[in-house]
Amino acid sequence: MSQTVADVLWEMLAKAGVQRCYGIVGDALNPVIDGLRRNGKIEFIHVRHEEYGVFAAVADAYFTGDPVAVCGTAGPGVVHLFNGLMDARKEGAAVIAIAGDVETSIMDTAALEELNPYKFFEAASLYTGRLVNPEQVRPIVQTAILTAILEKGPVVISIPGDVASASAPSGSFESRIPCPAILRPSDGDMSRLAKMIDEAGTVAIFGGDGCRDAREEVIQLANRLGAPVGYSFRGKQWLEHDNPNAVGMTGLLGYGGAYSAMHEADLLLLLGTDFPFSEFLPGDRVKKVQVDKNPKHIGRRTAVDLGLVGDIRATVTALLKSVSAKNDARFLDKHVADTKSFHELLQHYVVKGPGIKPIRPEFLAATLSDVASYDAMFFADTGTACMWLARHINGGRNRRLFGSFSWASMANAAANAFGAQLAYPGRQTIAMCGDGGSKSSALRSNAEEIDLRAIPNSALRSAEENSW
Numbered sequence: 001m002s003q004t005v006a007d008v009l010w011e012m013l014a015k016a017g018v019q020r021c022y023g024i025v026g027d028a029l030n031p032v033i034d035g036l037r038r039n040g041k042i043e044f045i046h047v048r049h050e051e052y053g054v055f056a057a058v059a060d061a062y063f064t065g066d067p068v069a070v071c072g073t074a075g076p077g078v079v080h081l082f083n084g085l086m087d088a089r090k091e092g093a094a095v096i097a098i099a100g101d102v103e104t105s106i107m108d109t110a111a112l113e114e115l116n117p118y119k120f121f122e123a124a125s126l127y128t129g130r131l132v133n134p135e136q137v138r139p140i141v142q143t144a145i146l147t148a149i150l151e152k153g154p155v156v157i158s159i160p161g162d163v164a165s166a167s168a169p170s171g172s173f174e175s176r177i178p179c180p181a182i183l184r185p186s187d188g189d190m191s192r193l194a195k196m197i198d199e200a201g202t203v204a205i206f207g208g209d210g211c212r213d214a215r216e217e218v219i220q221l222a223n224r225l226g227a228p229v230g231y232s233f234r235g236k237q238w239l240e241h242d243n244p245n246a247v248g249m250t251g252l253l254g255y256g257g258a259y260s261a262m263h264e265a266d267l268l269l270l271l272g273t274d275f276p277f278s279e280f281l282p283g284d285r286v287k288k289v290q291v292d293k294n295p296k297h298i299g300r301r302t303a304v305d306l307g308l309v310g311d312i313r314a315t316v317t318a319l320l321k322s323v324s325a326k327n328d329a330r331f332l333d334k335h336v337a338d339t340k341s342f343h344e345l346l347q348h349y350v351v352k353g354p355g356i357k358p359i360r361p362e363f364l365a366a367t368l369s370d371v372a373s374y375d376a377m378f379f380a381d382t383g384t385a386c387m388w389l390a391r392h393i394n395g396g397r398n399r400r401l402f403g404s405f406s407w408a409s410m411a412n413a414a415a416n417a418f419g420a421q422l423a424y425p426g427r428q429t430i431a432m433c434g435d436g437g438s439k440s441s442a443l444r445s446n447a448e449e450i451d452l453r454a455i456p457n458s459a460l461r462s463a464e465e466n467s468w
Ligand SMILES: Cc1ncc(C[n+]2csc(CCOP(=O)(O)OP(=O)(O)O)c2C)c(N)n1
Pocket: 381, 382, 383, 384, 385, 408, 409, 410, 411, 433, 434, 435, 436, 437, 438, 455, 457, 459, 460, 461, 462, 463, 468
C-alpha cells in the first residue's frame, strides 16, 4: 500500500522530534491515528479531556524543548483544545495540534461538528493549515513544524478524514530544521547601553524567562555592577538560586527587596521580561533599558530610555566586554539585607506550622521544598498555590518551577505535571493544586502515577481576592 497523507504527517512529525501525542481519538481522526499506529515512533497518550492533554503537552514541550502533538476529533473535541493552546502561546511551548475536520465533500455546509479552524483558532495559533488536498501535506506540515519550533508556540493542522486516508503524493518528505538564529543588538546600541551603565551610580536588574539560557552571564553582570537582581515569576527558576544578588520578586506575589531596588536604582535593566503589571515598575525617575529578543515586548509595559532587540545571553556576553565594575556595594547590601528580613518574616507560619491545624499552606510548601529532590519539578495551579510556589519553594540548578504563568488558567498544574512526568519518567513531580481547580476539571486523566493533593480552602480564594 502506498503511503497515506496521515503516514506522511506522522513521519514528518517524528523526524521533527515529536515523541508524544496527547488526545482523544474517534470520528475524523480515526484514519489519522491509524497512521500514528503504523508509524510506531510516536506514543499516543490517551486523556479523558482534550484540555488536560494540551496542558500536559505544554509542560512537556516547554521542559524538553521538543515539539509535542495533541489532537481532538472534530468540532467540539477540537474546541476543547483551545484553552491549552492559548496557554502554549503565552508560555512559548511548541505544541502541534492535529484537529480533525469534516469530510471535504461537506465543508462549508454547516455539517454536524463542522468548525472553521481559521476563525476559531485565530487568537491561539501561530499558524493554521487546513489540509484539503493531499498535495498540501509537505508544505503545510513543514510550515507548522518550523513555526512551532522556531517561533515557539502552538500551531494547528486541520485534517479531514478523507484527506488523511488519501494516497500521499510522491517525493521527499525530509524536514530540515534550522537552529534558532542568535540575535544581538547593533554595535551602536551596545555602546549606548554600556555608556548608560557606566554613568549610573546604581543599577538594578529585573529578569524574566528570557534569562533561561543566560543565568551565568546575568549573575556575572550583576556581580560586576553590584546590582540587585529581581525576577518575574517565570524568571525565578533561572535567577534566584545560588545567586548572592537575588532580591526576590515584585508584583502581587512579590517578596524581598526587588520592588525597592528597582525603584531606588538610577538605572534599571529589564532583561528578557514582559512582566505585565506596570504599576509595580518604577516611573520616570529611574532610567530604564529593556533587552528582549521579541521586539513587541520593548516599551510595552513601561516607557524605556533605551530598547534593544537581542537574546539575553548574546547581549550580556557582549556587554561584559565593555562595562566597568562598580565598587560601592552599599546599594546591593541594603537590598539583600531587606530580602533576608523579608524571608525571615515569611517563616512565621512555617515555624508555627507543626502546631497549627488545619495545616498552613506556607508550612506545607516550605516542607515540600525542604524534602523534595534536587531535581524535582514543581507545578502550581493558578490560584493561591502560586503564592506558595513563589514564596516558599526554593529553586535549584536542576529544579524546575512551572505554572500557567502568563495565561493564568485554572486547573493547569496536575496536567502540566502529568506531561512533565511522561517526559522525565522517575523524576520527582509535585503539583500543588487548588481545590477549586481539582474539582472544576473533567480534566483528570489516567495519571495514576501522580499523587494528587489539593490545597483545600473550600473557596476560589484568589478569584475572590484578586482579579487574575
Ligand atoms: C479556567 C479558569 N476559570 C476561572 C479562572 C478565574 N480564577 C482564577 S483563580 C480562581 C480560583 C481558583 O480556586 P482554587 O483552585 O480553589 O484555588 P485557591 O485560589 O482557592 O487556592 C479562579 C476562579 C481562571 N483563571 N481560569
